Amino acid sequence: MITANYADRQTPQFRVLSDGQCHEIYLAALDALRTIGVQVPNAEARALLAGAGAWVEGELVRIPAHIIQDALAATPRTFTLWGRDPGRAIRVAPDRVHFGPGLTNTYFVDPQTGELRPARRGDAAMTARVADALDNIDYVMGLALLGDVTPELASVYEFAELVANTGKPIIAWAHSPENVADMHRMASAVVGGVDTLRQRPIFALFSTYPSPLKHADLDLANLLWAAEHDIPVVYLGGPTVGLESPFTGASGLLLHLAVALSGLAIVQLKRRGAPMAIGGVPSPMDLRTARPAYGSPEMSLHSAAAADVARYLGLPFMGTAGASESKCLDSQAAIECALQVLMSALSGASLVHDVGFLDCANIGSLELLVMNDEIIAMARRILRGIEVNRETLMLDLIAEVGPGGEFLTEPRSAQLARREVWMPALMDRQPYAFWEQQGKTTMEGRVRARLRHLLNTHRPPPLPAGAAEAIESVLAEAEARHRQEPSRG
């Protein structure tokens, strides 16, 4: 966790939007919801909105401002996401910055062979194990869409791998409410019961909305199931600016906010006080490929602006960083990730995700996750800022040592060395001669060596007795259910 823009002690201050600009975007979103409306293809969600006073015509729902304002008032400013290891719990709130991987990548860079191949069983387990070991990764997502299991149950298989291989909080996706229920059963078995899970949820549900101004039926159904069972939710969407919105950042932010707030209203009407974060990846469309450009400066700029708006409204925000357009671990990946990580950390986004993405989210890379761990550590140091007071000015020590003296052996100064000076784990700062002696390693080489080392040595906290069997039986029952009714998860 990193704290950004905190005022008790001055840290580097960073804003993209002023409060006045945030207010304008919020008012425009309220206008859009009231006058244009949003497509709500889920019947229960429509009924909830209608019951609160929204106007429903077919699937189109126009929402008056009071519903949104009530939802904002009802949404907790903060919630805790627990891990299997209680020491790993994170407090989700604006300006409390946490980093984690993303999910549903079609391809995976095999950490043993380095080859690019379709994601498969075992990949999410490796992601969880590596993320569990990395100091600067705070929560876990799968980084792989398991391609060799029953497609409708892929998220359940993924969750089974994640929960067995990390003590950190998990953010999971689902194809259907049945998937969410399966994960809920697994998590209950792991923590020792439904009531414990209710009090200390070890996972949040990640759900997405399409753009512009529409929701998806199953995603809403998943949200509603999770909210009803006190599983925290993250609701994230675009638009891809230029493609699903006009080309201006402001219009992209407005469309992101309008759908996110209508989702917030649906969740709060289902269960008032449900813990929830909104998220947006208002990345621009690449002008050549028309794909959302994760590696673009606008992605980080718009995301930081969206974090400003969310903070203005008192909502935790899911941001995006550590996600490259490059196809492999190279300089492009390093440049894009470094900018994204620093920008998102400065912005105070609560849950920064997609760390470890390559090729516009198509590839999950544990190598990139490991490299980002070092980048995040650097950002973390920068965000700690500089403490200025009598103790840190050290005028008395400077007087004692005098002009031309040396400070290095002064215990008062030396004892602060490790606190004040961040030391790299992977970056090389040695003199050339040593670097040469040690085999002229590159950053990429050191990243891969560390990844192999972590996979060979890191042991996440073991599951409690009986949990593995419970997880297996949930999977077996899900398969049996799926055979009877193949359309559902």
Added chain:
Amino acid sequence: MDLKEIFDNTVIGNAPKVKQLTQQALEEGVAPGEIISRYLIPAMAEVGDRFERNEYYVPELLIAARAMQGALAILKPLLTEGDVKSSGKVVIGTVKGDLHDIGKNLVAMMLQGAGFDVVDLGVDVAPDRFVGAVRENQPHVVALSALLTTTMPSMKTTIEALRAAGLREQVKVVIGGAPVTQRYADEIGADGYAPDANSAVRRVRELV
């Protein structure tokens, strides 16, 4: 008392404690030479190892060195003929034309910490001053520092001056500084080169 406490407190750089333990050991009749050779010098070797293993950084190295120096200040006057007085003697300086001393000072501090007697000639040291210092102090090693490629040739002229004075065979010459390489050391006939302060100490230890 447990004499190993001297070793332990030197490693963690607790200077007041090392001083007190050294006094206590002397009062209990332990020979000064034994305290140095069995506890202090091994402690600094351990500190060097920890640095190599990335467990210690430069400040910890120097804090430990300072603890050792505190003990040496008490012990040295008490040493008798035949006792190991130090790890060796080093004359050090930044060569003529070069006014940089941060790196040279760091090496000097580290050498002292490792138990060497260090004669620091300062900066902008002309070859004949090195020659005079070698004649006077009879060191095991002369250490030359330069930060600029433009002043590196002074390293060569210093070695030549030592040779002309007939002193080259009795001392080892080590060189260091940002632009210096092993290749340059070989070219000008230096005995050793080290890329940073800690390895400089190791190199000097090998040469003595």
